[in-house]
Amino acid sequence: MRADRLVSLVLLLRRHGRMSATALARELEVSTRTVLRDIDALSAAGVPVYAERGRHGGFALLPGFRTELTGLNHDEALALLVAGSRRGAQAFGLGSALASAMRKVVDALPEGDRTTAAEAAQRLLIDPETDLLSRRQIEDEVPDTVVAEIRRAVFAGHRLRVHYAAVGQDPTWRTVDPIGLVTVRGQGYLLATRSGADRTYRLSRVLAAEELDEPAQRPERVDLDRAWQERGTRFRSGGDQVTVRLLVDPARREELVDTALAVGAEEPATDGRLRLEATFQDARHAEWALWRLATDAEALAPRWLRTSLRDRAAAVTAHYAG
Structure with missing residues (x-):
C-alpha cells in the first residue's frame, strides 16, 4: 500500500x-x-x-x-x-x-x-454531483473495507457472510453465494443466492462482511445484465404495488418516469397533457410521486389516491390560511 x-x-x-x-x-x-x-x-x-x-x-x-x-x-x-462511470468505481470501493x-x-x-x-x-465534465436544478444525486456510502471484502469473495468465488440490515428489520448475519456486483445511479447492489434462492442486497445496508474459505455454489459464467433485468421484473411484479392512471404535463414526464417502477400505456390527451399508466412500489410511493409534481400531474384512478391528494392539499391550504 x-x-x-x-x-x-x-x-x-x-x-x-x-x-x-x-x-x-x-x-x-x-x-x-x-x-x-x-x-x-x-x-x-x-x-x-x-x-x-x-x-x-x-x-x-x-x-x-x-x-x-x-x-x-x-x-x-x-x-x-x-471507469465508464466514475460513480461506478466509487460504488465498488475503487x-x-x-x-x-x-x-x-x-x-x-x-x-x-x-x-x-x-x-x-478540463473541458469535459462527466456525471456531476448535481443537475441544472441543483438537485444532488444520492449516492450510497459504504466503507471501503466492507466493499473490498465483498469484492474479494465475488472474484475468488468464495461464500460470504454479511451482517445485513434489511428495511424495518434488525441486522442479522447471512451466509450467501455471491454472483456479482451492480451499480445503478450511485447505488451498489450485491447479486447472490441464499439456499439456492436469488437474493439482491443493497451495499449501503451491509454493516460488515467476511469472506469464507468455502467455494460459492454458483455457475461458472454469468450474464449480469440479464440477471439484473430478471430480478427487476420480479420486483416490479410483486408486493403491494399500485398502478395509477394519470395525466401529466409533457415537460414533467421524465421526472415521473424516473420515480415510477414502470410506465405502461401512454397517449396524448385532448388538453395537451399525456395520459398514461404508471406503477409505483406502494400507496405511499404513488402519493409522494404525484404530490411532488403539484398541478402538473393529476391522478385519475384509483379514487382513493385522488381523495388522499385532495385532503393533503386542503390540509396545507388550511395551515397557511392565516
Whole structure:
C-alpha cells in the first residue's frame, strides 16, 4: 500500500509541478504527517524531491526527472475497466484505485500528448454531483473495507457472510453465494443466492462482511445484465404495488418516469397533457410521486389516491390560511 502511495506521490508532483503537503494529503487521502514521512522516504531513495518555502511553496521534483512508474496493479486495472462511470468505481470501493490508475495513464503519455490531454480534460465534465436544478444525486456510502471484502469473495468465488440490515428489520448475519456486483445511479447492489434462492442486497445496508474459505455454489459464467433485468421484473411484479392512471404535463414526464417502477400505456390527451399508466412500489410511493409534481400531474384512478391528494392539499391550504 505504501509503495503504491509513493508512486502516486511522484506522479502527482510530475503532473502538477509543485504541491503543498495539504494538497498532496487530500489527493492521497492520508494525513499531512504521512505525506511528510513519504517525502523523506523518497529523498532517502534518491528521488530528487525538494521543498520550496514561502506562501506559494510546496514540494516539487527537479526538472526533467522521469522514471518508469506506470505499471498498473490489479485494483487499478479493474478500476479502469469500470471507469465508464466514475460513480461506478466509487460504488465498488475503487475510487482511490481509479485516481491512482489515471495518474499512471497520464504519466505514460508522451509529454506533448500529456499536456494536450490534461487541457482537454478540463473541458469535459462527466456525471456531476448535481443537475441544472441543483438537485444532488444520492449516492450510497459504504466503507471501503466492507466493499473490498465483498469484492474479494465475488472474484475468488468464495461464500460470504454479511451482517445485513434489511428495511424495518434488525441486522442479522447471512451466509450467501455471491454472483456479482451492480451499480445503478450511485447505488451498489450485491447479486447472490441464499439456499439456492436469488437474493439482491443493497451495499449501503451491509454493516460488515467476511469472506469464507468455502467455494460459492454458483455457475461458472454469468450474464449480469440479464440477471439484473430478471430480478427487476420480479420486483416490479410483486408486493403491494399500485398502478395509477394519470395525466401529466409533457415537460414533467421524465421526472415521473424516473420515480415510477414502470410506465405502461401512454397517449396524448385532448388538453395537451399525456395520459398514461404508471406503477409505483406502494400507496405511499404513488402519493409522494404525484404530490411532488403539484398541478402538473393529476391522478385519475384509483379514487382513493385522488381523495388522499385532495385532503393533503386542503390540509396545507388550511395551515397557511392565516
